[in-house]
Amino acid sequence: MTGDRIALAVDDHGGDGPPLLLLHGAGRTLADWAAVAPLLVRHHRVLAVDLRGHGRSPSGTWSLPRVLGDIETLLEEYGIPGALPVGHSLGGMIAVRYALEHPDVTPGAVNLDGYGWGRPDQYVGLDREYVEQRLTQVREWAATTLLREPLPADDLKVLLAQRRAMSEQLGIPYELLETCLLRSVHTTSDGRLEFRPERPHALEMLAEIDSLDLFDLFGRMRRPLLLGRALRPVPSIPGADWFDELMTAYGKGLARDLAALAERRADVTVVGIDGTHEMLLENPRAAAAAIIAFASEALAGFTS
Structure with a gap:
């Protein structure tokens, strides 16, 4: 680590074309x-990274300025400061922020399904007060999912069994899900399994996500922007019979607002991807095709 910046874990996939930096979700x-x-x-040329506190990257205070600094340092070290940032979920939000802060060298940004839980007015047909009440519950559920306590080592078998069921439900190769799980946990000194990022930094991260006004960021972009949207709904929350209705309403509002943005801005491309929020694992070919097509146009019109 240099100052507040962390040396991120990198998977250098190689390639000889214009560089892409791949950013994952929370x-x-x-x-x-x-x-x-x-x-x-x-x-x-393709690099993928573990963001700070995730995977095999070191932990540290989680704030967007620090995360953007980590990325800037990494791209400078690899000699590709003008790489196109491509992100999924939280990674998509970070990609947009990075492009906004580096307009002279960054040709644009790709955000695949990085919209958070949106604004209450985006839940078409539902009462605002009702939506706010339900979103409080959704955020509590999401935090509980992310802020899990360390588990006994034997519980790894249970987690892998859950991934097996997910593989069958969504048609994702089990080997991919197993690899994703094993990289997202580490073993503590007392032999337990701990999910990353650790609780204090996960709380910081959630606060940063909630602070973002994403459509404001999209509106401020002056470089080409690809916004991908999952065409299939988020899987239901067990015991929450209202969740599917809520997500259906949000899907309508999000589609409406993305279409309006693309109508106003010729440099904004909106594409639907046949998959749930797990689109990278469910439908990698569609995700890759959208990225390649967008990057070709964005790079062709870019002069730093």
Whole structure:
């Protein structure tokens, strides 16, 4: 670590074309890109990273300025400061922020399904007060999912069994899900399994996510922007019979607002990807095709 900057764990996939930097979502790792990256290297130099506190990267105070600093340092070290940032979920939000702060060298940004839980007015047909009440519950559920206590080592078998069930449900190769899980946990000194990022830094990260006004960021972009949206809904929350209705309403509002943004801005491309939020693992070919097509146009019109 140099100052507040952390030396990130990197998977250098190689390739000789214009560089791409792949950024994962909250609580995930660079392994999420394992099926997409090989499709991208046919056209691009491709790096994937574990963000600070995730995977095999060191921990540290989690704030967006620090995360952006980590990325800047990494790209300078690899000699590719003008790499196109490509992110999924939280990684997509970071990609947009990075492009906004480095407009002279960054040709644009790719955000695949990085929209958080949106604004109450985006939940079409639902009462605002009702939506705010339900979003409080959704955020509590999401925090509980991310802020898990360390587990006994034997519970790894249970986690792997859950990934097996997910593989069958969503059609994702089990080997991919196993790799993603194993990279996202580490063994503590007393032999337990701990999910990353650790609780204090995960709380910092969640606060940073909640502070973002994403459509404000999209509106401020003056470089080409690709916004990918999952065409299938987020899987239900067990015991929450209201969740599917909530997500259906949000999907309508998000689609409406993305279409309006693309109508106003010729440099904004919106693409639907046939998959859930797990699109990188479910449909890597569609994700890669969208990235390649967008990058070709964005880079062709870019002069630093």
